Amino acid sequence: MSNTPYALEMRGITKRFPGVLANDDVNFAVEKGEIHALLGENGAGKSTLMNMVNGLYRADEGKILLDGKPVKFSSPRDAIDSGVGMVHQHFMLVPTQTVSENLILGQKAPRFYINYKKLEQDIAELSRKFGLAVDPQAKIWQLSVGEQQRVEILKMLYQGAKLLIMDEPTAVLTPQEVTDLFKTLREMTATGHTIIFISHKLDEVVEIADKVTVLRRGKVVATVDGHATSKAELARLMVGREVLFRIKKKPAEPTTDALVIDSVSCENDRGLPALRDLSLTVRSGEVVGIAGVAGNGQTELAQVITGLREAKFGTITVQGQNVTNQSATATIDQGLAYIPSDRNGVGSSPNLTLADNLILKSYRKPPIGPGWRIDLKLVRSQAEKLIEQFDVKTPSADLPARLLSGGNLQKLILAREISRQPKVIIAVYPVRGLDVGAIESIHQMLIDERDRGAGILLISEDLDELLSLSDRIVVLFEGQIVGEVPPEDERIDEIGLMMAGTKVEHSHAT
Amino acid sequence: MELVFLINIIEAGLRTGTPLLFATLGELITERAGVLNLGVEGMMLVGALAGFAVASSTGNPWIGVLVAMLAGGAISLLHAFVSITLRGDQVVSGLALTFVGTGLTSVLGAPYVQIRDVPRLSVVPLPFLENIPLIGSSILYPLFGEQNIIFFIGLLLVPAVWFWIERTRPGLQLRAIGEKPAAADAVGVNVGALRYFYVFVGGVFAGLAGASLSLAVTPLWIDEMTAGQGWIAVGLVIFAGWNPWRALMGAYIFGALRRMPLDLQAVAWLPFASNPILGVWLNMIPYLFTILALIFSSREAIRKRLGAPAALGIPYVRGERGA
Numbered sequence: 001m002s003n004t005p006y007a008l009e010m011r012g013i014t015k016r017f018p019g020v021l022a023n024d025d026v027n028f029a030v031e032k033g034e035i036h037a038l039l040g041e042n043g044a045g046k047s048t049l050m051n052m053v054n055g056l057y058r059a060d061e062g063k064i065l066l067d068g069k070p071v072k073f074s075s076p077r078d079a080i081d082s083g084v085g086m087v088h089q090h091f092m093l094v095p096t097q098t099v100s101e102n103l104i105l106g107q108k109a110p111r112f113y114i115n116y117k118k119l120e121q122d123i124a125e126l127s128r129k130f131g132l133a134v135d136p137q138a139k140i141w142q143l144s145v146g147e148q149q150r151v152e153i154l155k156m157l158y159q160g161a162k163l164l165i166m167d168e169p170t171a172v173l174t175p176q177e178v179t180d181l182f183k184t185l186r187e188m189t190a191t192g193h194t195i196i197f198i199s200h201k202l203d204e205v206v207e208i209a210d211k212v213t214v215l216r217r218g219k220v221v222a223t224v225d226g227h228a229t230s231k232a233e234l235a236r237l238m239v240g241r242e243v244l245f246r247i248k249k250k251p252a253e254p255t256t257d258a259l260v261i262d263s264v265s266c267e268n269d270r271g272l273p274a275l276r277d278l279s280l281t282v283r284s285g286e287v288v289g290i291a292g293v294a295g296n297g298q299t300e301l302a303q304v305i306t307g308l309r310e311a312k313f314g315t316i317t318v319q320g321q322n323v324t325n326q327s328a329t330a331t332i333d334q335g336l337a338y339i340p341s342d343r344n345g346v347g348s349s350p351n352l353t354l355a356d357n358l359i360l361k362s363y364r365k366p367p368i369g370p371g372w373r374i375d376l377k378l379v380r381s382q383a384e385k386l387i388e389q390f391d392v393k394t395p396s397a398d399l400p401a402r403l404l405s406g407g408n409l410q411k412l413i414l415a416r417e418i419s420r421q422p423k424v425i426i427a428v429y430p431v432r433g434l435d436v437g438a439i440e441s442i443h444q445m446l447i448d449e450r451d452r453g454a455g456i457l458l459i460s461e462d463l464d465e466l467l468s469l470s471d472r473i474v475v476l477f478e479g480q481i482v483g484e485v486p487p488e489d490e491r492i493d494e495i496g497l498m499m500a501g502t503k504v505e506h507s508h509a510t
Numbered sequence: 511m512e513l514v515f516l517i518n519i520i521e522a523g524l525r526t527g528t529p530l531l532f533a534t535l536g537e538l539i540t541e542r543a544g545v546l547n548l549g550v551e552g553m554m555l556v557g558a559l560a561g562f563a564v565a566s567s568t569g570n571p572w573i574g575v576l577v578a579m580l581a582g583g584a585i586s587l588l589h590a591f592v593s594i595t596l597r598g599d600q601v602v603s604g605l606a607l608t609f610v611g612t613g614l615t616s617v618l619g620a621p622y623v624q625i626r627d628v629p630r631l632s633v634v635p636l637p638f639l640e641n642i643p644l645i646g647s648s649i650l651y652p653l654f655g656e657q658n659i660i661f662f663i664g665l666l667l668v669p670a671v672w673f674w675i676e677r678t679r680p681g682l683q684l685r686a687i688g689e690k691p692a693a694a695d696a697v698g699v700n701v702g703a704l705r706y707f708y709v710f711v712g713g714v715f716a717g718l719a720g721a722s723l724s725l726a727v728t729p730l731w732i733d734e735m736t737a738g739q740g741w742i743a744v745g746l747v748i749f750a751g752w753n754p755w756r757a758l759m760g761a762y763i764f765g766a767l768r769r770m771p772l773d774l775q776a777v778a779w780l781p782f783a784s785n786p787i788l789g790v791w792l793n794m795i796p797y798l799f800t801i802l803a804l805i806f807s808s809r810e811a812i813r814k815r816l817g818a819p820a821a822l823g824i825p826y827v828r829g830e831r832g833a
Contacts, residue, residue: 076696077697091693092696093690094689095689095690095820096689097689105683105697112679113677113679159697
């Protein structure tokens with residue numbers, strides 16, 4: 001026991017949800033002025049633990065102490081009043097309101113009339129003080145993701161937060177923005193703030209954290225010194241076994257053009273241009289990665305290829321067959337496989353059984369469904385075969401798909417798509433939200449498909465994933481391809497710059 | 511002649527547009543808080559009957575107005591309970607509220623259909639307008655000189671509502687819970703309670719709209735006397751782009767449109783206008799516009815561009831348990 005109390009101390013915290021033990025007797029202590037990383041796979045209980053400090057949940061057992069004093073929060077408001085602020089992964093900002101308005105939303109003053117002029121001056125001053133430059137008059141939707149995050153941090157500081165919890169803050173940032181964020185965080189600890197940094201990314205934890213606490217299945221595995229640890233050690237603690245960081249693969253042997261996108265333009269849901277005159281070729285036997293910050297046309301690109309969105313201009317061909325503005329059924333028949341980002345909404349039908357989900361793309365044709373009837377026996381035996389082959393963990397093929405975990409559902413979707421031996425696979429954020437184990441197997445499946453001769457278009461916001469899987473990386477910005485880069489680690493800054501819209505003189509990969 | 515004709519239509523627009531204005535403002539406030547209440551028609555009817563009944567039994571129209579507002583607010587809580595507490599489908603619940611209001615007033619209102627001499631809200635005479643040179647006697651007086659007091663209340667309410675929404679802290683919270691309730695919740699704003707409050711406010715306004723119909727514009731009680739004005743108000747909110755000032759404009763325009771069939775019947779050179787069978791078509795004009803407004807605004811892209819609150823019609827559930 002030292003004399004200065006911990007900024008935050010959690011003793012014997014247990015939290016149960018129906019059927020789940022989310023946190024199991026967790027002891028966790030954060031010293032004043034440090035950056036303490038909370039590391040763990042998805043579902044390890046990191047966010048649950050922090051949501052108890054933040055007032056969203058109440059612990060079933062255990063004690064929480066702030067600066068040595070026990071606290072009991074029953075709402076986020078209580079936590080804010082005690083100087084705890086949380087920056088959520090999905091920003092809690094009102095897009096149509098200005099920076100200033102967002103900052104005062106939860107404040108007690110002003111009580112009624114808002115003097116915007118004075119307010120904006122105050123906030124400009126505050127943002128200068130903390131080196132977080134934002135325009136107080138700007139509407140949130142006009143800001144980049146990095147700027148929005150700055151507003152979130154500013155909001156917490158404005159509310160007087162001393163302890164700042166950041167939930168996977170880098171997930172949506174470009175590499176440059178991450179650098180800026182880290183600088184800001186260091187400046188904040190220098191002024192006496194304490195930061196808890198929730199993450200499952202090892203690189204950044206090693207880079208930023210003074211201390212690292214690793215959670216696995218709701219329990220604390222270890223707390224280590226952030227400066228003395230290594231990626232490999234943390235990964236072992238986190239997963240409980242040794243982990244391969246980069247998938248092993250042979251050099252690609254691309255052959256003919258599998259997917260050719262020629263000068264395609266389309267609109268997004270708001271009727272605004274989403275793709276502008278985009279051209280791209282994917283050859284059989286290669287993985288082409290599309291890097292870019294989400295919202296630059298990725299979703300629309302996948303939809304326009306798979307017949308789910310109208311192309312205003314341009315043509316799309318799959319192995320020479322024109323599929324432009326064909327129905328989704330037609331693109332399926334042309335040998336196009338689609339792994340959408342929305343697993344529950346687009347990739348599967350949550351209330352159908354696993355077996356039914358597996359035939360969603362093949363029930364129209366022999367051998368399963370010649371004409372109007374479906375050969376249920378065959379469906380069943382095929383489903384069981386695929387479930388085993390693709391290692392989908394489930395007690396039965398008759399279970400509704402919604403009961404599967406994210407990783408198992410994704411394996412199920414891959415099983416359906418890959419079993420049809422597609423010529424082209426469009427994979428959108430295929431491992432988003434999955435843990436290290438599931439990521440490994442999904443990646444291996446995609447590489448196996450490449451080696452079989454499929455052309456793969458991989459859309460991802462995770463640069464590590466892109467570098468590990470892709471044979472070529474192109475960068476998408478505001479609906480256009482701004483450059484092509486070979487997948488080499490030393491080019492990561494270049495990719496980051498292009499993701500932020502900077503055109504870089506690029507050398508073509510061969 | 512031409513000017514008189516035009517002034518007549520505009521004056522009628524101001525007069526008959528005022529109940530529409532109240533209903534539209536109320537629905538606008540409710541929708542800005544993120545709750546879609548399609549029960550405006552029903553709430554208006556409840557307000558109209560409550561106001562009429564109380565005014566005729568107490569002899570004081572103002573007590574009638576007050577009770578009408580409370581009645582409108584009270585019945586709106588049905589919708590609040592279903593859509594906020596039970597997180598039910600807001601469209602279904604709102605429609606149900608309209609049915610409830612229509613049925614309830616039809617039954618309870620039967621004894622009042624015969625009553626004619628109910629104390630009504632008074633006209634505010636402004637004789638000095640006639641003395642203003644040039645436009646006084648020809649334009650200003652005919653337009654504003656003999657308007658009912660509710661017209662002026664309506665005029666005052668618009669800037670008040672605008673100020674509340676755009677310039678005050680409660681208004682900031684109102685906008686936040688309609689745009690992104692999770693953000694408001696995260697900083698300690700009580701989303702559920704505030705939504706209840708603003709649904710209630712919408713009901714109060716609809717009740718006022720009803721009372722202004724039955725105690726001022728057409729001072730009597732007839733079954734379903736709102737004749738679809740509640741629906742026009744729902745369309746007007748969209749037409750107005752959720753902006754009180756544009757709601758004012760829209761309400762007056764639709765008021766004038768409702769009146770126009772009558773005026774057009776007097777125009778000799780329109781062949782169908784005076785024909786009683788063809789004249790029916792003229793009566794459809796305001797509804798036609800409502801339908802057009804609703805069709806036009808049903809495209810999500812257009813709605814977003816007009817400025818629909820992002821969380822409109824979506825029940826708020828505090829974040830599912832974090833993984």
